Amino acid sequence: MKKNIAIVMGGYSSEFQISLKSGNVVFETLNPLKYNAYRIHILKDKWVYVDDEAHEFPVDKNDFSITISGKKITFDCVFNAIHGSPGEDGMIQAYFELLDIPHTSCGMYQASLTFNKRDCLSVLRPYGVKTATSYHLNLGDDIHENEILNKVGLPCFVKANKAGSSFGITKVHRKSELQNAIDVAFKEDDEIIIESFLDGTEVSVGVITYKGETKVLPITEIVSDNDFFDYEAKYLGKSQEITPARLSPEEEAKVNTLARLVYDKLKLSGFSRSEYIFKDGEPHLLEVNTVPGFTKESILPQQAAAAGIALEDLFGNAIEEALLKS
Template identity: 75%
Template sequence: MKKNIAIIMGGYSSEYKISLKSGNVVYNNLNADKYNAYRIHIFKNKWVYVDENDNEFPVDKNDFSITVKGRKVIFDCVFNAIHGSPGEDGYMQAYFKLWGLPQTSCNMYQAALTYNKRDLLATLKPYGIKTAENYYLNLGDAINEDAIISKVSLPCFVKANKAGSSFGITKVYKKEDLKAAIEESFKEDNEIIIEQFLDGVEVSVGVISYKGKITVLPITEIVSENDFFDYAAKYEGKSQEITPARISEDDANKVRTQAKKIYEVLGMTGFSRSEFIFKNGEPHLLEMNTVPGLTKESILPQQAAAAGISIQDLFSNAIEEAMKN
């Protein structure tokens, strides 16, 4: 009997449009012989099932079911395609855990931890994971520009602590531009992280649980046409994403080792994609995504393809692993 799969997409953050694209890629590539796929839009003002004619049916939050034409549908598994809140920060994971409903991303704690860049880096530091020098600010804190520059130097990156897809991030070259960049980041989050600029090769590496085994996917080198790997570079073709990366086998082994170590240390399940920059021959972690993009422009599906894993197999495996766990 075919399994009923709820593909959740949308969300409450600035990434909702990208999430809708990812969710529809999943919807269009699930194996129809094995699964009945349902698009579930999650927004602050509504949770609805959207059918092939764009008709909407409300989701019963009491048991995460839908009723269509008098027939109640109970789901066997949830495919999480929500980037940002509430799909990547632990809220949906906790909700589904309460119902005992399998879902394809990591568990609640891991989602909340990895979504918080500051907490993630602090947690991994004792395990020897290298990172850029950084400085933290919360909304309302006094802004001491000299102290910030003394810690991280210029240029530096000002980032929203809990945001993705390069929303709320600015590269700052001059002291007089620092406050404006901080204000921009505070539009996305009430916590920010200011990081030292690392001038080196940037790479991205996916790690997944594939057929019961932690699998490191081929490494992607990122070459942005813009000043950094910003929104346009990620989603509007303003970058080269070269898989496999043009790095030495020694450097590749370092990145693979670090990415797998992070996945294991955190007790991860499902998808992950970690970003690194090389400094003095060593990979430095920037961040980790636990619901990475699944659009045609996204990196993880490209890496899976390079590993000989079709997009249909990638999605089917995620569901089977979730239901097995």
């Protein structure tokens, strides 16, 4: 019997349009012989099921069901394609776990932890995970520019602590640019992280639970046409994403081992994509994403293809793994 799958997409952050694209790719790709797929838009002002004619039907948040032509539909599993809040910060995970509905992403605590760059990096450092030197600010804190720059140096990156897709991130070259960069970051989040610049090869590593086992996917090297891997580089074609990455066997082994360690120590499940920069031959962790992009151009699907995993298999496996956990 076919399973009813809710593909949740949208969200409450600046990433909602990207999420809608990811969710629609999942919808178009899932095997219709195995799954009844439903597009569920979760937005600040409404939660609705959207049919093929763009008609909207409200979601009953009491049990996450929909009613169509008088028939109530419940879901066997949720495919989480929401980037940012509430899909990547633990909130939607907690909701579905309370309702006992299986979902494809990691658990509530893991999502909340990894979404907070500052806290995630702090948890991983005792395991020997190298990171950039960082300085943290909360909204309302006094800003001591000399103190910040004495710690992280120039150039540096100012980032929203809890945001993705490079929203709220600025590369600062001069002290005069620092305050504006801080203001930009605070528009996305009430916490920011300021990090030292790491000059080296940037790579992205996908790790997934595949057929019951942790699998590290082929590594992607990121070469941005811009000053760094910003929004334009990620989504408007202003970068080269080279899979497999042009690494030495030693570098490849180091980052593969590190990416698996991060996945295992954080007790992740489902999808993950972590970002690293090599400095002095050692990979330094930038961040961990637990709901990476799912469009055909996104990095993790590229890596899966390089590993011989088709999108239909990639997405279907995530559902089957979620169902096994329930």
